[in-house]
Amino acid sequence: MVKSILNKTNLSKEDITILLNSEGDNRIELLRKSAEIKEKQVGNKVYLRGLIEYSNVCAKNCYYCGIRKDNKNVTKYTISDREVIDAARFAYRNNYGSLVLQSGEIQSNAFADKIETLLKQIKKVSDNQLGITLSCGEQTEEVYQRWFDAGAHRYLLRIETSNKELYERLHPKDTLHNWDKRVECLYTLKKTGYQTGTGVMVGLPFQTIEDLAGDLLFMQQLDIDMCGLGPYIEHKHTPLYQYKNELIPLKKRFDLTMKMIAVLRIIMEDINIAATTALQVIDKIGREKIIKVGANIIMPNITPGEFRDSYSLYQNKPCTDESMEDCKNCLEARIKIAGCKIEYGNWGDSLHYRKSQEARASGNRLLVP
Ligand code: 5AD
Ligand code: SF4
């Protein structure tokens, strides 16, 4: 059954559900197929994105997240401009190729202005070389455009779950937390010209395997360029913690995440897929395992050490005690062990994005008389 599904060109929700449920030899077959496609499409290259967790101030109250507005147990911080620039310099000096500026979600003019200024400064100190991905939540089209014009070229906005009803159970019911709006933002990002990424959490309370299959089809339908998906890790100071006994065990959550990445690589062969940090919470060599199976992006943390503990979306976050330098060396060794090689000094755009750009360009040419 699994073998015949793996030979199909278009997978249905039922097919994907079967793949996500696969065990034993079938599971191995799935992972093997994905690794084979990865090898063919992206080879053994791994691209780095230095991750700057700019601020843990967030206006939202997602029930799963440790830095939600109402969690008073976490010290709020915003990194100074100087520290952001220093981290960018570190990424540039060390040939990371690109960085990610991530923060809680704030929709204000002051925040939009601040990010715009930082983008311009990062571009300046890196001689226009560093690529910049933003992950700063839902914003207006105008703000997305301003940030794009200031130098950001990729944007990550996780849909969290493609099932609207499930989304509504995981968020307060108000205008700030609106699934339709979030989807609209993803389309706006694409329209603005960003390489657009989304992602989900795996193993959420109330989530079914069919939901996860739907998540993968959602990504395919949206025709995303990149994806960051990871296991849900319960956090003590969040409302969702009350369901901790109803969750699937951590090991299973990890395995399910691995299968999700495998199926995603199979149905979207040439996109960029990140091995997210949350994987390492469950398995010390989790990210490496995922790289072997299908991921090709790693985001080493380059947030100044003193703040790393406070960006606690989930508990037991790794790499919070290491300096940027230590983390870099550790990562390099890890990737080598996974049989892969870091591709330094490269933006590492997804082939998927490049191909769609080329297609658009040749389409435009056809329109010219
Ligand atoms: N476990 C795993 N991932 C989480 N995120 C937020 N809270 C958790 C959690 N408890 C993820 C969300 C968000 C990203 C920045 O972090 O998917 O989009
Ligand atoms: Fe804010 Fe994102 Fe956390 Fe939601 S998941 S509370 S938007 S940081």
Ligand code: FES
């Ligand atoms: Fe960060 Fe090892 S990867 S310390």
